[in-house]
Amino acid sequence: METYKINYKSEGLNIEGFIAKPITNKEKAKLPAIIFCRGGNQSFGMLNAYQLKMINxxxxxxxxxxxxxxxxxxxxxxxxxxxxxxxxxxLKLIDIAKELDFVDAKNIHVLGYSRGGMNTYQVSKLTDNINSIAVVGSPTNKFKAIKFRESMYQYVYKPLFGDTIQNKNAYVNRSAVFWHNKLNEPTLILHGSDDSRVALEEAQQIIDSLTASNKKDFEYKIFEAGNHSLSNYREERDSLIINWFKTHNK
Structure with missing residues (x-):
């Protein structure tokens, strides 16, 4: 394995990131890519040794x-x-991936955990330069999230993007259930029934919406007693994600 820390520009800002790739004997081999979207907010949930292990x-x-x-x-x-x-x-990471000479630009997928799942849905809405998406423990309805974890409204949502009255659209823009018909890529949704951070109801809402709209190439699994990151189902979780992405390589 080779793992690099990178610094890149996004709208003029210096952003830290990482690239991990297998060591291959084929110098010109082009590999499919996964854009990994982290959870948390601000400095909470930053990519650390544990998450880098997941990435590797x-x-x-x-x-x-x-x-x-x-x-x-x-x-x-x-x-x-x-x-x-x-x-x-x-989105800038997708551009970077396409420029790397060891990445197959026709095969780029996006994976998001928790907040990263919300971002993954947003990316799906904003670009057609990806093959498929997968989310784990992802929020889909910020209005439901407020009732499930009131502290998130006071300490995260309201300070970072405003209240629900004057900034209603900000909540809609972060809630994929309201624009599920714009999720054009094949979609895999994984959620635990014992998720203490994102209500199972949020996952069920978008699952029901996608099912009702007859979305093609869409799968989901609810894990009995699964936690927020499904770490208590790690092997099955990872196997489903990897197989999903490999199935959707061109």
């Missing part, structure tokens, strides 16, 4: 993995808007 395990399956700390934390400049302009930091 993805790379071991024959993928180049790119990940960003996003803007607005101790590693990167700017202000975290939790699903605002920070999404551009992820």
């Amino acid at each position: 395990q993805l790379a071991e399956n024959g993928f180049v993995v790119l990940a960003s700390q996003l803007r607005g934390n101790i590693a990167s400049e700017g202000v975290d808007e939790f699903g605002g302009k920070d999404v551009n930091d992820i």
